[in-house]
Amino acid sequence: xxxxxxxxESQISGVKAAAAKQNVGVVREIYDGVAKIEGLTDCMANEMxxxxxxxxxxxxxxxxxxxxxxxxxxxxxxxxxxxxxxxGRLLSVPVxxxxxxxxxxxxxxxxxxxxxxxxxxxYPVEKIAPGIIKRxxxxxxxxxxxMAIDAMIPIGRxxxxxxxxxxxxxKTTIGIDTMxxxxxxxxxxxxxxxxxxxxxxxxxxxxxxxxxxxxxxVAELEKAGAMPYTIILAAAASDSATNQYLAPFAGAAMxxxxxxNGMDALIIYDDLSKHAVAYRQVSLVLKRPxxxxxxxxxxxxxxxxxxxxxxxxxxxxxxxxxxxLPIIETQAGDVSAYIPTNVISITDGQIYLETDxxxxxxxxxxxxxxxxxRVGSAAQIKAIKQVAGRLKGDLAQFRELAAFAQFGSDLxxxxxxxxxxxxxxxxxxxxxQYDPIPVEIQAAALWAVQNNFMDDVPVEKIKDFQAKLTxxxxxxxxxxxxxxxxxxxxxxxxxxxxxxxxxxxxQTYK
Amino acid sequence: xxxxxxxxxxxxxLFLSCRAxxxxxxxxxxxxxxxxxxxxxxxxxxxxxxxxxxxxxxIDQRTAxxxxxxxxxxxxxxxxxxxxxxxxxxxxxxSFIHNPAMIGGLRIKVGSDVIDGTVQGRLQALAESx
Numbered sequence: 142x143x144x145x146x147x148x149x150e151s152q153i154s155g156v157k158a159a160a161a162k163q164n165v166g167v168v169r170e171i172y173d174g175v176a177k178i179e180g181l182t183d184c185m186a187n188e189m190x191x192x193x194x195x196x197x198x199x200x201x202x203x204x205x206x207x208x209x210x211x212x213x214x215x216x217x218x219x220x221x222x223x224x225x226x227x228x229g230r231l232l233s234v235p236v237x238x239x240x241x242x243x244x245x246x247x248x249x250x251x252x253x254x255x256x257x258x259x260x261x262x263x264y265p266v267e268k269i270a271p272g273i274i275k276r277x278x279x280x281x282x283x284x285x286x287x288m289a290i291d292a293m294i295p296i297g298r299x300x301x302x303x304x305x306x307x308x309x310x311x312k313t314t315i316g317i318d319t320m321x322x323x324x325x326x327x328x329x330x331x332x333x334x335x336x337x338x339x340x341x342x343x344x345x346x347x348x349x350x351x352x353x354x355x356x357x358x359v360a361e362l363e364k365a366g367a368m369p370y371t372i373i374l375a376a377a378a379s380d381s382a383t384n385q386y387l388a389p390f391a392g393a394a395m396x397x398x399x400x401x402n403g404m405d406a407l408i409i410y411d412d413l414s415k416h417a418v419a420y421r422q423v424s425l426v427l428k429r430p431x432x433x434x435x436x437x438x439x440x441x442x443x444x445x446x447x448x449x450x451x452x453x454x455x456x457x458x459x460x461x462x463x464x465x466l467p468i469i470e471t472q473a474g475d476v477s478a479y480i481p482t483n484v485i486s487i488t489d490g491q492i493y494l495e496t497d498x499x500x501x502x503x504x505x506x507x508x509x510x511x512x513x514x515r516v517g518s519a520a521q522i523k524a525i526k527q528v529a530g531r532l533k534g535d536l537a538q539f540r541e542l543a544a545f546a547q548f549g550s551d552l553x554x555x556x557x558x559x560x561x562x563x564x565x566x567x568x569x570x571x572x573x574q575y576d577p578i579p580v581e582i583q584a585a586a587l588w589a590v591q592n593n594f595m596d597d598v599p600v601e602k603i604k605d606f607q608a609k610l611t612x613x614x615x616x617x618x619x620x621x622x623x624x625x626x627x628x629x630x631x632x633x634x635x636x637x638x639x640x641x642x643x644x645x646x647x648q649t650y651k
Numbered sequence: 652x653x654x655x656x657x658x659x660x661x662x663x664x665l666f667l668s669c670r671a672x673x674x675x676x677x678x679x680x681x682x683x684x685x686x687x688x689x690x691x692x693x694x695x696x697x698x699x700x701x702x703x704x705x706x707x708x709x710i711d712q713r714t715a716x717x718x719x720x721x722x723x724x725x726x727x728x729x730x731x732x733x734x735x736x737x738x739x740x741x742x743x744x745x746s747f748i749h750n751p752a753m754i755g756g757l758r759i760k761v762g763s764d765v766i767d768g769t770v771q772g773r774l775q776a777l778a779e780s781x
Contacts, residue, residue: 152777152780152781153777161766162764162765162766163764163765163766163767164763164764164765165760165763165764165765166763179708179711180711180762180763181763182712182762182763182764183763183764206704206705206708226765
């Protein structure tokens with residue numbers, strides 16, 4: 142009981158000292174989650190405003206005679222004529238490892254019914270991205286577990302790689318697969334006691350999505366055991382536009398905590414098209430002037446300042462990284478629309494998903510020709526570089542030849558061989574969803590294709606061959622895989638072992 | 652009523668012309684209003700209503716309201732007026748209000764600044780902190 146008395150006393154003494162000057166204003170208008178406030182002469186841009194009853198707002202427009210603020214939370218309780226006051230603080234969200242495994246809203250409050258979160262600190266939602274001095278070039282890989290990406294469009298820690306495509310082409314799936322693979326690798330390193338491995342934590346920001354979709358993602362991650370390494374930040378379609386607008390910034394703040402504390406994090410913004418739409422709504426009700434497609438003039442800055450916060454910082458500045466995977470949904474494959482072009486130009490490359498490929502059965506439906514990674518090749522491990530170096534070129538040649546081969550049947554042997562190889566590579570890259578492939582198995586499979594071991598397997602049986610080869614390698618040649626995973630390169634000795642192993646397998650394969 | 656940008660600009664210019672050394676000259680304000688009403692230039696209603704709004708905001712900013720739980724003596728009133736004028740400049744319109752509901756202390760509001768030293772305010776802050 143004594144402690145309670147002490148607590149009350151300390152609270153009372155804290156309040157006693159607070160006879161400070163406050164800056165107040167009066168709500169003049171209130172509509173659609175936005176308030177116009179008269180007074181508030183000392184209000185700063187992006188400052189939090191206290192509306193009383195636990196409702197806060199954020200000042201977005203500082204005008205000559207009034208302040209335009211967005212209201213976070215239940216705006217129907219705010220009344221015209223009500224007194225509000227400035228707080229002198231910026232909008233902040235809780236950050237830290239305690240958030241892992243939780244589902245939170247745009248303000249970092251838990252919405253999964255698992256009790257309160259013991260945060261490590263509070264980070265401001267809007268923060269200036271690390272500058273040039275703080276940064277370090279991207280050199281460590283993010284293994285997505287998706288063969289086509291890891292081999293041809295590699296992603297490095299600290300990179301921003303856009304995932305772009307039409308509706309239902311598997312954009313979110315790429316994100317989920319990547320998160321599952323990180324969880325598997327983190328878990329494997331933990332059980333093996335590998336001190337050198339840097340775990341990669343994931344943050345999934347759902348913006349303007351259906352609640353059912355978010356629940357599905359959570360269920361999928363739980364099924365794969367990936368939730369202990371993941372934070373889900375949900376601003377669903379039923380949340381206010383202001384919360385949808387803030388969600389990715391809050392997610393970035395949570396990721397920055399990992400980066401500042403020497404850890405690596407991955408953040409998936411699903412998706413920024415809906416984020417731009419939410420921001421357009423907020424801007425229009427704030428009566429900001431509109432530009433192209435009624436988006437406000439600073440919609441480019443909105444996304445550039447968000448994505449610039451993904452970085453890899455040097456040893457002196459935390460030695461961590463934040464990798465960004467923004468997602469953009471295009472309409473009928475139109476990448477030249479306003480928001481897609483903006484985000485393409487901001488990011489360090491894009492993974493382009495095509496509807497046609499998806500329905501042809503090429504899943505993940507990655508268009509190799511249109512997808513690029515501008516910095517990731519520096520982060521690829523040597524083994525993958527050795528086996529996948531020529532793949533992109535081979536596939537490009539294959540597509541060109543395949544287009545020509547439709548006109549005539551008389552092809553010389555070399556062209557025929559190239560076509561057959563191309564068909565097999567396309568087959569090898571097909572992959573089930575939610576089933577990322579470890580990097581050493583990717584390297585072994587690609588090594589087998591590149592060294593003509595699959596040339597005599599019929600195209601329709603390639604997937605079967607690959608599955609059985611994987612099974613054979615994981616059950617009978619564990620040592621070789623472990624060695625490949627450890628050395629991270631195909632040395633002459635490993636190449637000889639691989640040759641022996643694959644030859645042995647082929648003798649038994651029917 | 653929708654007030655055009657031009658009307659806002661005009662009203663702002665008129666408002667600025669009515670100020671001398673940062674203080675609004677009431678005689679000039681009356682003169683401006685009378686002249687506009689007499690001449691009726693294009694969009695004069697918009698100009699006048701925006702002008703009124705600017706004057707209202709100015710008056711709000713220059714109004715000091717001192718609320719106290721117990722009545723303030725004339726000596727204290729003049730001391731308070733002096734210190735407020737020193738802090739916020741000349742031309743303040745100060746009113747003193749006796750409000751026993753505050754239990755004890757003073758609450759001074761100048762424009763949008765509030766200095767709350769009342770018992771009521773502290774109790775409210777305490778209630779919110781729990």
